[in-house]
Each structure stands twice: as C-alpha cells, then as structure tokens.
Amino acid sequence: MRDKRMTADEVVACLSDGMTVGIGGWGSRRKPMALVRAILRSKLKDLTVVSYGGPDVGLLCASGQVRKVVFGFVSLDTIAYDPWFKHARENARIEVRELDEGMLQCGLRAAAHRLPFLPIRAGLGSDVLRLDPTLRTVRSPYDDGEDLVAMPALRLDAALVHLNRADRHGNAQYLGPDPYFDDLFCLAAERRYVSCEQIVDTAELTATAPVQTLLLNRMMVDGVVETPRGAHFTSCAPDYGRDEAFQRSYARSAADPALWAEFTNRYLSGDEAAYQAEVGVPA
Amino acid sequence: MRADICAVACADLFRGDGEILASPMGTMPTLGARLARLTFAPDLLISDGEALLFADTPALGTPGQVEGWLPYRAVFDVLAWGRRHVVMGANQLDRFGNQNISCIGDHAQPQRQLLGVRGAPGNTVNHRTSYWVPKHSPRVFVDQVDMVSGVGYDKAAGPFHDLHRIVTDLAVLDFDTPTRAMRLVSVHPGVTVAEVEAATGFALSVEDAVETRTPTPEELTLLHTLDPNNLREREVPSREPAVRAATHR
Numbered sequence: 001m002r003d004k005r006m007t008a009d010e011v012v013a014c015l016s017d018g019m020t021v022g023i024g025g026w027g028s029r030r031k032p033m034a035l036v037r038a039i040l041r042s043k044l045k046d047l048t049v050v051s052y053g054g055p056d057v058g059l060l061c062a063s064g065q066v067r068k069v070v071f072g073f074v075s076l077d078t079i080a081y082d083p084w085f086k087h088a089r090e091n092a093r094i095e096v097r098e099l100d101e102g103m104l105q106c107g108l109r110a111a112a113h114r115l116p117f118l119p120i121r122a123g124l125g126s127d128v129l130r131l132d133p134t135l136r137t138v139r140s141p142y143d144d145g146e147d148l149v150a151m152p153a154l155r156l157d158a159a160l161v162h163l164n165r166a167d168r169h170g171n172a173q174y175l176g177p178d179p180y181f182d183d184l185f186c187l188a189a190e191r192r193y194v195s196c197e198q199i200v201d202t203a204e205l206t207a208t209a210p211v212q213t214l215l216l217n218r219m220m221v222d223g224v225v226e227t228p229r230g231a232h233f234t235s236c237a238p239d240y241g242r243d244e245a246f247q248r249s250y251a252r253s254a255a256d257p258a259l260w261a262e263f264t265n266r267y268l269s270g271d272e273a274a275y276q277a278e279v280g281v282p283a
Numbered sequence: 284m285r286a287d288i289c290a291v292a293c294a295d296l297f298r299g300d301g302e303i304l305a306s307p308m309g310t311m312p313t314l315g316a317r318l319a320r321l322t323f324a325p326d327l328l329i330s331d332g333e334a335l336l337f338a339d340t341p342a343l344g345t346p347g348q349v350e351g352w353l354p355y356r357a358v359f360d361v362l363a364w365g366r367r368h369v370v371m372g373a374n375q376l377d378r379f380g381n382q383n384i385s386c387i388g389d390h391a392q393p394q395r396q397l398l399g400v401r402g403a404p405g406n407t408v409n410h411r412t413s414y415w416v417p418k419h420s421p422r423v424f425v426d427q428v429d430m431v432s433g434v435g436y437d438k439a440a441g442p443f444h445d446l447h448r449i450v451t452d453l454a455v456l457d458f459d460t461p462t463r464a465m466r467l468v469s470v471h472p473g474v475t476v477a478e479v480e481a482a483t484g485f486a487l488s489v490e491d492a493v494e495t496r497t498p499t500p501e502e503l504t505l506l507h508t509l510d511p512n513n514l515r516e517r518e519v520p521s522r523e524p525a526v527r528a529a530t531h532r
Contacts, residue, residue: 071399
C-alpha cells in the first residue's frame, strides 16, 4: 500500500490554473483551511470553486484567485454573510452558478456515478433555472410524465477535504457528528486530497472509534496531509470548536482596507506554522 | 406579550403534522415547534438544527437526549421523501408566496448579497413550507421578489408544493383564496387590519380576518420553561409596531 503523505504546498503544486476545485465541509465547519491557505500563498488563479461555502470561498474571493463560485449558500454560521464573498458579488468580481443545496449534492452524485445528470425536483419553479439557461429539465419516460430538473454532473478536477484522522494510505475518519459531503466531493473528483488533524497507524483508526467513522477509504484519496488545527478558524468537532473571536476579527477586518492589510500581513503572509503560531495554538 | 402570541402562532403551524421532521429556522419557529411538541403535536421530530434528533424537548440552547442521527445528507433525503415541515425566514415575499433569501437587486451584480437560495427551492417543491417574518414591513412583503428562492403558488411547481402559512410580528397569513394570492388570516391582539395592510407592499384579502388566539396558561408556563432567557422578546419586542410601516413607505 502506498504512502500518500504530502505537504499542503505539494498538494497545491498538483493543481493548475483554471481548475474546478471542490472544497468539503459546510459553512464555517471543518473546512480544509490549511490547504486553502496554501492556495493563498500560491500563484494559482482562475479557479472554479464548488462548495457549501464558508470562509474558504471568502478568502479565495479576497485573494482574487477564484473566477467562479458554484454554491447553494456562503455563510460563516454565527455571522450570516461572508464579507469577501459579499464584496465580490456586489462588485461583480466573480461569476456564479447558484444552486439549491440538494441540487449541488445531486450534481456531485451524478459525477460520482459517471452519469451525465440525475433527476431532482429541487429547482423547479425557482429562479435557479431562469438564471442558468444551461440547466435543463427532463420528462419522466413513465406514465406520470412529470417534468424534473436534469441536474448535470458537477465534475471536479480536484477535491480538498479535512477530517479528524487518517492513515498514511488515505483511509480517513471523521469524529464529529456530521460527515457533511466530503466523501461525495472525493468521488466526484479526479484528484482527491485529505488533510487531517493527525496521521495514525491504520490499526489505531478503529481502536478508539467505530468503523462507521471511516468516511474515506484509500481508493478515494490521492494525498494525505497532516496539519494539526488545519481547519482553523472553522470548527473541527470534537477536536476544537470554531474560533469565534478570530472569525469576528476576519469579518471586521474585511470592512476596512487598512485593517485587511494588517490582517493579511499578520496571518497570511507566512507559512502554516507561522499562521498557527500567530493564532496562538499551543505547540 | 406580543412575542408569546407569535410563539404560539408558530406552534400552531405544526398542528396536525403527525410524526414528521419539524425544521424551524431561527429562535421563534424553534420555540414554536418545541411548544407544539409539548402540547398538541407530541409525535413531531425535532433536532438540534445540526445532526441530532432530540428524544426530549429541551429549552432553547440546552442539550437534549439524543434519539436519532440526521446529518445534512439525511435531511436532503427526508425532504425529498416529504416527511418534513420547514419554517424558513424570508428577506422578501410576494403575494403568491415566492420567497427570496439570495440577493437584493440584479443577480448579476446585487445591491446586497444575502445567503444564497440554500435549500429553499427543494423545500418548497417537496413538502410543507411556512415562513416566519419577525418584522412585517413593505420591505419584506414586496410586489415582486428579486430572486425566487422558495417557490410560490403561481409557479405550479409539481405535486408536492404546499405553502402553508406565514407568521409575522403583526399577523398570520395564508393562501386560501381562489387565486392562491396571500390572505390575512388573523391579526395579533393590539394590531389593526389597516396596520397590516400598510406594512404590506401589495393588496391583501382581509375580509375573513379574525384575531390571533392568545396563549393558554399552560402554554405560557411552557414558553417560560422553554425560553427562560426570553430570547423571543428580543426577536419581537413589546412595542408599538405602527411606526415601522410609515418609515419604510
């Protein structure tokens, strides 16, 4: 079995301009922020980001590296709106494909199943279809004759997710209450990278947690990055909660160019170790 | 207290729902769902708003006894299955119940970016949907929404489309009219029909409007237990609401 350990920068070196990148987690929860920060340090540009969006989307909007966002929402949970996504939208800096949350799941599932589309009711009658003329409906071939949305596959060039623990081969485990859609993001993607709080021996994964917590198996994963506190400032239950004070400072800083320069200089100008040292995580 | 009236009106949304998932968004609908379960709707399933279903009915913000696991992926299955009643918020609502939580202004370059459509398109074509509006004003009740997120009655959105009611700080509304245009069901005690009309950006059918019921003594006791910190009063302060309509006109 292959050893798939990599650094966050090595993951980003596997990505290229214009790629469609799926980012796991949900809102401001279990986002692969260390991988996002590695993208922020890179020259990558013109990305299409597919996400149940939180500060991952916001920071990539702030850095100008995202060209298009495919989303059902972008929120910081305890703060309703991400300031940088809001700014990018209100200044027409990015393209968007706005979808119902279930449509997003459906599109990822279609990609995972190697289908061109899957039928779903969500979206019918809403402006989601009006604003994206590439979306089509399909008529049931059975007696009901119902018209449904033909949700096209959302194929990803790469998926980035963050879990609690993994082994060096890519078997990975979540220990919080919700898997979100991280497995689906991996199944829909050509290249799949998981960052985790801790890399442990395979036997240890099931020594202290039930086998049902193993969300990803190694055939779904191309690279594993050990990056403690790698979801900061989003939550990574049960290892840590959201850093609410930091999140407030992120949102506040975005409102003022001088404050934002200070924020980026302090937190985003160095490497991940410098970031973690700056946010005051005990070594 | 106006907030108690609103909480009870939110509870009444779930009357007769049986053993389905109540998905209330925000403080007042959550309080309503829990009150409903402790009184006339004991079979309702309620959650922590995240991945857990509660066997008991805890006060707002306190943990409950877990009876089930319902992560987001399973919520999408339940909503497609139809055994769910969601109470969503709305930045805008029109006379046919089209709801907007996406953005204000042109979608290509909004004046104000909001959350995004979230699950509203899927909710409104799959199962019963109600809305809670804490500040009834012409800014929310508009002639036309800027982005149809939740689907209204004029869109003919399939066999499971079921907009139930809207509860606001002033009134209860529904769509029980021949054209499925919005109708005033009741005004809260102390509110006049004219006030509601002034706070609504389109004409309402008001002929059958009655007064919203007041909480029973048992309900008041339960509300106190479920919301000991009085979060409901923070959402709907006991104040004279008539001024608001004028300022937004």
